[in-house]
Amino acid sequence: MAxxxxxxxxxxxxxxxxxxxxxxxxxxxxxVGAPECGDVMRLQIRVNPETQVIEEAKFKTFxxxxxxxxxxxxxxxxxxxxxxxxxxxxxxxxVKELSLPPVKIHCSVLAExxxxxxxxxxxxxxxxxETATAEAKA
Amino acid sequence: xxxxxxxxxxxxxxxxxxxxxxxxxxxxxxxKIQPPPGSDFFSVFGLAPRLNLDLPExxxxxxRLSRKLHPDRxxxxxxxxxxWSLADTALLNDAYRTLKDPIHRTEYLLKLHxxxxxxxxxxxxxxxxxxxxxxxxxxVFELNMQLEEMRMERATGEPDPELQASLEQAKRKFxxxxxxxxxxxxxxxxxxxxxxxxxxxxxxxxxxxxLDRRRYLSNLVxxxxxxxxx
Ligand code: FES
Ligand SMILES: [Zn+2]
Numbered sequence: 001m002a003x004x005x006x007x008x009x010x011x012x013x014x015x016x017x018x019x020x021x022x023x024x025x026x027x028x029x030x031x032v033g034a035p036e037c038g039d040v041m042r043l044q045i046r047v048n049p050e051t052q053v054i055e056e057a058k059f060k061t062f063x064x065x066x067x068x069x070x071x072x073x074x075x076x077x078x079x080x081x082x083x084x085x086x087x088x089x090x091x092x093x094x095v096k097e098l099s100l101p102p103v104k105i106h107c108s109v110l111a112e113x114x115x116x117x118x119x120x121x122x123x124x125x126x127x128x129x130e131t132a133t134a135e136a137k138a
Numbered sequence: 139x140x141x142x143x144x145x146x147x148x149x150x151x152x153x154x155x156x157x158x159x160x161x162x163x164x165x166x167x168x169x170k171i172q173p174p175p176g177s178d179f180f181s182v183f184g185l186a187p188r189l190n191l192d193l194p195e196x197x198x199x200x201x202r203l204s205r206k207l208h209p210d211r212x213x214x215x216x217x218x219x220x221x222w223s224l225a226d227t228a229l230l231n232d233a234y235r236t237l238k239d240p241i242h243r244t245e246y247l248l249k250l251h252x253x254x255x256x257x258x259x260x261x262x263x264x265x266x267x268x269x270x271x272x273x274x275x276x277x278v279f280e281l282n283m284q285l286e287e288m289r290m291e292r293a294t295g296e297p298d299p300e301l302q303a304s305l306e307q308a309k310r311k312f313x314x315x316x317x318x319x320x321x322x323x324x325x326x327x328x329x330x331x332x333x334x335x336x337x338x339x340x341x342x343x344x345x346x347x348x349l350d351r352r353r354y355l356s357n358l359v360x361x362x363x364x365x366x367x368x
Contacts, residue, residue: 033275038353040279062282 003065004099010069015076018058020044028122032113036106039063041071043114045078045086047122052082059114066104070094070111083119152218163203163226171212174225178250179233187247189327191237200234241352244323244345253346278354281308285365292365302366309362316355323348 003011020027026046033040039062046056057075061068073094078086094100094108123129148157154168161181164171180187183199207230212223236242245255284305291297326348329341 031275031279033278033354035350035353038355038357040275040282040354042279060279060283062279 003069006073006098007065007069007100010072010098011065014059014068014072016058016072016079017060019060020046020056020058025049025125026122028118028120028125030114030117030119030121032110032117034063034067034106034110037064039067039107039110041067041110041114043071043074043111043118045083045118045122047083049126052084054078054081054083054086063110064104064107066098066100066107067110069098070100070108071114073097074111074115078115083122086115087119089115163230164206171207171215171219171222171226173222174229179237179246182230182233183237185237187250188331189244189247190331191243193238196234196237200230203230240320240323241349244327245349248342248345248349251342253342255346255349274351274354278358281305281312281358281362284308285361288365305362305366309359309366312355312359312362316352316359319348319352319355323352 020029022029022044024046026049027044028047029042029044031040031042041059041061041063043059044057045054047053048055057079059071059075061071070091074089077089077093089112091105091108091112094111095105098108100108147160149160150157151165151168151170151172153170154165156165156167158166158172159181160172161175161177161184162172163175163182175182178187183196183203185191185196185199204227207223207227209223212220215223236246249255284301288297288301288305291301323345326341326345329337330345333341
């Protein structure tokens with residue numbers, strides 16, 4: 001299958017690969033898996049406690065090129081946004097940006113799941129009430 | 139797309155016009171080859187759709203039909219029949235490969251019954267927490283990290299023997315987990331084959347979750363095996 005140029009670019013030069021300190025109160029960690037294929041993805045955020053802005057985002061994905069590109073893109077998009085703002089990102093936005101074919105849609109869903117899981121973890125750590133959408137998922 | 143089971147509708151033979159079940163590769167009346175049927179894989183072999191499949195019977199039918207489809211037999215046949223013999227052979231091979239493998243067979247039959255499995259997963263029930271083996275994710279992720287470290291060490295020199303040993307141990311553990319999943323799957327087969335609707339639905343749900351779990355495990359076992367070369 002041919003990957004789009006944007007996927008190839010993120011795949012060859014993934015942005016923000018890495019690890020943040022899981023035990024830090026400012027860090028939220030989301031570890032998610034795709035039952036479709038068995039791939040796994042970890043996405044972490046460091047949130048400024050005053051402004052609730054995501055100042056740093058890191059990911060590590062063991063999976064296909066589309067999953068790597070989706071998570072790389074996701075970290076770029078959430079950096080600089082507030083957590084509430086970051087929750088607005090939908091997997092369909094990722095599909096559009098990366099021109100993912102139908103069989104690769106679940107790879108973008110994985111990235112959306114990872115954002116939500118990381119934010120959920122951060123909220124739990126910091127006693128922030130879950131929003132309705134995050135609650136429905138939990 | 140897959141068709142719903144029991145959809146085998148009668149069609150008329152192109153040669154003798156006698157109606158027959160559309161699952162058959164050869165007309166039961168005049169024995170002429172038929173175009174590839176649109177029915178499910180089980181009926182191609184005349185088998186009932188079951189998970190506990192009669193494997194010797196499947197193999198026997200496969201060889202019998204393969205012989206009947208042999209190109210030599212169609213050397214002097216019309217163009218249509220030649221084409222059909224090729225298409226029927228492709229279908230037969232596909233059906234055989236799918237049904238003889240226990241995991242592929244299970245996935246195939248559950249899909250026929252509307253389960254969302256593998257790449258065809260549309261996401262409808264992916265939020266169902268029972269589908270996500272959370273206990274596993276953490277371990278799978280950690281092990282992937284170790285594998286990556288191992289590959290890096292390999293590339294630059296001698297890998298750490300401790301890391302090697304820990305990966306080998308993990309491989310044994312995951313092999314064991316994979317076996318467990320396979321046993322659990324088999325235990326559901328009978329329930330699915332013989333149960334009423336409610337029993338069947340429960341078994342289906344359990345099997346879909348087991349297959350999800352299995353995908354993570356088998357990926358991991360594959361990657362560990364590749365990296366360790368054992
Ligand atoms: S193929 Fe499953 S995450 Fe891409
Ligand atoms: Zn006939």
